[in-house]
Amino acid sequence: xxxxxxxxxxxxxxxxxxxxxxxxxxxxxxxxxxxxxxxxxxxxxxxxxxxxxxxxxxxxxxxxxxxxxxxxxxxxxxxxxxxxxxxxxxxxxxxxxxxxxxxxxxxxxxxxxxxxxxxxxxxxxxxxxxxxxxxxxxxxxxxxxxxxxxxxxxxxxxxxxxxxxxxxxxxxxxxxxxxxxxxxxxxxxxxxxxxxxxxxxxxxxxxxxxxxxxxxxxxxxxxxxxxxxxxxxxxxxxxxxxxxxxxxxxxxxxxxxxxxxxxxxxxxxxxxxxxxxxxxxxxxxxxxxxxxxxxxxxxxxxxxxxxxxxxxxxxxxxxxxxxxxxxxxxxxxxxxxxxxxxxxxxxxxxxxxxxxxxxxxxxxxxxxxxxxxxxxxxxxxxxxxxxxxxxxxxxxxxxxxxxxxxxxxxxxxxxxxxxxxxxxxxxxxxxxxxxxxxxxxxxx
Amino acid sequence: xxxxxxxxxxxxxxxxxxxxxxxxxxxxxxxxxxxxxxxxxxxxxxxxxxxxxxxxxxxxxxxxxxxxxxxxxxxxxxxxxxxxxxxxxxxxxxxxxxxxxxxxxxxxxxxxxxxxxxxxxxxxxxxxxxxxxxxxxxxxxxxxxxxxxxxxxxxxxxxxxxxxxxxxxxxxxxxxxxxxxxxxxxxxxxxxxxxxxxxxxxxxxxxxxxxxxxxxxxxxxxxxxxxxxxxxxxxxxxxxxxxxxxxxxxxxxxxxxxxxxxxxxxxxxxxxxxxxxxxxxxxxxxxxxxxxxxxxxxxxxxxxxxxxxxxxxxxxxxxxxxxxxxxxxxxxxxxx
Numbered sequence: 001x002x003x004x005x006x007x008x009x010x011x012x013x014x015x016x017x018x019x020x021x022x023x024x025x026x027x028x029x030x031x032x033x034x035x036x037x038x039x040x041x042x043x044x045x046x047x048x049x050x051x052x053x054x055x056x057x058x059x060x061x062x063x064x065x066x067x068x069x070x071x072x073x074x075x076x077x078x079x080x081x082x083x084x085x086x087x088x089x090x091x092x093x094x095x096x097x098x099x100x101x102x103x104x105x106x107x108x109x110x111x112x113x114x115x116x117x118x119x120x121x122x123x124x125x126x127x128x129x130x131x132x133x134x135x136x137x138x139x140x141x142x143x144x145x146x147x148x149x150x151x152x153x154x155x156x157x158x159x160x161x162x163x164x165x166x167x168x169x170x171x172x173x174x175x176x177x178x179x180x181x182x183x184x185x186x187x188x189x190x191x192x193x194x195x196x197x198x199x200x201x202x203x204x205x206x207x208x209x210x211x212x213x214x215x216x217x218x219x220x221x222x223x224x225x226x227x228x229x230x231x232x233x234x235x236x237x238x239x240x241x242x243x244x245x246x247x248x249x250x251x252x253x254x255x256x257x258x259x260x261x262x263x264x265x266x267x268x269x270x271x272x273x274x275x276x277x278x279x280x281x282x283x284x285x286x287x288x289x290x291x292x293x294x295x296x297x298x299x300x301x302x303x304x305x306x307x308x309x310x311x312x313x314x315x316x317x318x319x320x321x322x323x324x325x326x327x328x329x330x331x332x333x334x335x336x337x338x339x340x341x342x343x344x345x346x347x348x349x350x351x352x353x354x355x356x357x358x359x360x361x362x363x364x365x366x367x368x369x370x371x372x373x374x375x376x377x378x379x380x381x382x383x384x385x386x387x388x389x390x391x392x393x394x395x396x397x398x399x400x401x402x403x404x405x406x407x408x409x410x411x412x413x414x415x416x417x418x419x420x421x422x423x424x425x426x427x428x429x430x431x432x433x434x435x436x437x438x439x440x441x442x443x444x
Numbered sequence: 445x446x447x448x449x450x451x452x453x454x455x456x457x458x459x460x461x462x463x464x465x466x467x468x469x470x471x472x473x474x475x476x477x478x479x480x481x482x483x484x485x486x487x488x489x490x491x492x493x494x495x496x497x498x499x500x501x502x503x504x505x506x507x508x509x510x511x512x513x514x515x516x517x518x519x520x521x522x523x524x525x526x527x528x529x530x531x532x533x534x535x536x537x538x539x540x541x542x543x544x545x546x547x548x549x550x551x552x553x554x555x556x557x558x559x560x561x562x563x564x565x566x567x568x569x570x571x572x573x574x575x576x577x578x579x580x581x582x583x584x585x586x587x588x589x590x591x592x593x594x595x596x597x598x599x600x601x602x603x604x605x606x607x608x609x610x611x612x613x614x615x616x617x618x619x620x621x622x623x624x625x626x627x628x629x630x631x632x633x634x635x636x637x638x639x640x641x642x643x644x645x646x647x648x649x650x651x652x653x654x655x656x657x658x659x660x661x662x663x664x665x666x667x668x669x670x671x672x673x674x675x676x677x678x679x680x681x682x683x684x685x686x687x688x689x690x691x692x693x694x695x696x697x698x699x700x701x702x703x704x705x706x707x708x709x710x711x712x713x714x715x716x717x718x719x720x721x722x723x724x725x726x727x728x729x730x731x732x733x734x735x736x737x738x739x740x741x742x743x744x745x746x747x748x749x750x751x752x753x754x755x756x757x758x759x760x761x762x763x764x765x766x767x768x769x770x771x772x773x774x775x776x777x778x779x780x
Contacts (some may be wrong), residue, residue, distance in 0.1 A: 340572035
């Protein structure tokens with residue numbers, strides 16, 4: 001224990017170790033933030049994307065920070081709801097029929113067209129849904145009739161082919177915002193409006209509308225092909241990756257180490273049997289076995305963790321640790337310790353173990369990112385956990401949907417960057433620990 | 445020196461004795477089947493009084509180090525009797541054996557390997573005290589400083605917090621010696637304490653051990669393959685060959701009048717400051733040291749011996765004959 005505390009104190013002397021610790025600390029902070037702000041069940045629900053949780057989020061949107069680059073001014077999503085209504089009137093027509101008029105206005109000041117437009121109705125009725133007539137008002141005073149329809153299903157303005165034909169063959173989200181007098185197709189900046197005229201056919205009927213103008217950017221991380229905010233996966237990927245990496249590294253290192261110690265300590269047939277099993281085990285290919293397990297049994301990340309640890313109990317590391325243990329067992333100072341009466345327990349833990357700590361701790365720290373990468377590779381190969389949002393699964397989605405081909409660089413960049421930072425952080429700490437635990441590697 | 449001689453004038457009592465001591469290592473195949481045993485120590489007897497030194501000399505692989513480990517209780521004897529300070533050591537349980545071991549100091553050959561590289565000098569010297577639970581923390585601290593001063597690693601502050609790799613070979617060996625006396629033992633086993641040191645510090649280390657011996661009236665079992673240091677260092681000498689003692693006597697008797705053919709060969713191999721050595725070729729016994737797995741029949745030296753008596757030496761193992769008072773030799777040439 002004292003050794004570890006000393007080591008942590010000495011880490012402060014190495015700038016690279018501090019940088020590594022900052023990275024690891026950030027990742028751990030990210031994990032706590034993710035787990036606290038998005039509870040587990042919430043994260044699963046969000047990532048599955050059922051019940052239209054992502055309805056009002058643009059598809060394949062770039063992160064918002066791209067607007068910080070000069071010359072880029074991509075529109076953000078904006079939602080017009082009852083708060084943006086500038087005028088409203090309700091006029092009973094008799095026979096329970098009411099005429100409702102609403103007008104919403106908003107400013108549009110971007111150099112790019114929005115990605116998509118949808119109108120969502122929030123209507124209450126028993127049998128007859130309200131009827132609406134929609135008019136689009138442009139800054140230069142034009143009035144474009146959008147549609148006349150029943151308010152029982154969302155009106156996907158972007159998918160309205162009749163409207164597209166009417167405004168000159170342009171996609172509605174382009175045509176409605178285009179400057180009619182410009183030579184090129186550029187958006188006209190200014191104040192736009194939407195006039196809604198509705199008829200309610202029932203006494204208790206009501207009508208509320210929301211216009212969603214999907215932007216080209218969303219959040220810090222952008223969105224994917226299923227409109228999911230990538231931030232959910234990037235945030236939640238951290239606790240999953242760290243937990244997986246840590247548990248796998250503990251399992252792999254500790255089991256290998258203990259088996260090696262047992263073999264050396266008891267010697268004779270125990271050692272022989274351990275060596276035979278190890279020799280067989282190390283020629284078993286790990287990845288194909290994981291693929292078989294993932295394909296035929298379960299892709300759960302915890303099953304994968306168990307299989308990885310089980311396969312590495314008798315891994316090649318045993319030969320490494322065994323060789324070291326044998327060497328240490330034969331050291332004169334072990335003999336000296338026996339000569340002045342040290343117990344077996346003391347010899348193992350105070351004399352043999354400290355000699356291996358220099359190798360063990362850095363190896364353990366370096367195993368963590370290796371396991372994180374392994375988990376990500378499994379996810380990219382399609383063996384990711386079916387429920388959990390992980391970095392590997394984001395990469396897999398990006399790859400399947402041709403993210404780089406389509407220019408969605410952020411989709412690949414962010415999870416890869418997080419994976420690489422994880423590796424970098426642990427590696428920097430690992431190398432510093434290596435120097436600390438091997439006094440002879442220390443600079444004098 | 446006066447105090448020493450006065451103390452020596454008193455008849456010191458026997459500190460350590462071994463009788464017909466045998467240490468065998470069993471060889472196994474696949475961890476199961478016995479395929480034989482290496483008889484590293486095979487029927488060795490000697491005794492040592494307080495304040496005296498016995499040197500055990502022999503070539504590599506003759507069983508010297510195994511004898512040392514058996515004395516220390518690190519190897520269990522297959523047969524024979526060990527007495528230390530009036531107590532019989534055979535059949536002690538693990539705990540008793542541990543406390544026995546802590547009463548014998550052990551100086552090893554390789555000073556760097558003998559010190560745990562991850563412990564400071566302070567910790568190294570405290571370990572035996574902690575393990576054997578001797579006294580309070582303050583006492584332990586005082587004792588550590590005391591022994592460091594005794595082995596002349598002064599000023600103590602310069603050494604106490606160093607790691608072994610920061611010290612020179614001679615300083616490391618001083619730490620090893622300090623550790624061997626930290627428990628105030630009555631017997632020290634020094635297994636080739638100077639053979640891995642620079643020639644320049646060898647004498648210092650031997651003198652240090654000698655000085656400690658006089659100061660504390662210690663018994664010393666000094667194991668070496670180098671006869672040149674023996675004369676000024678010890679009272680008794682035992683020549684070991686093929687797991688047995690070939691000859692055993694006072695140092696003077698053996699160095700001046702060696703009896704066993706092997707001892708003679710060994711002594712003639714010691715370099716002397718004589719210009720004639722440049723041109724002369726030394727006679728060395730032909731052949732190899734005997735295998736301890738399958739030792740030669742009869743006298744173990746007979747395949748290399750110039751005075752072999754056919755039909756006796758190669759058949760019968762020689763008994764220990766007392767050629768003179770206190771000078772025994774295991775050779776048929778001296779049969780009566």
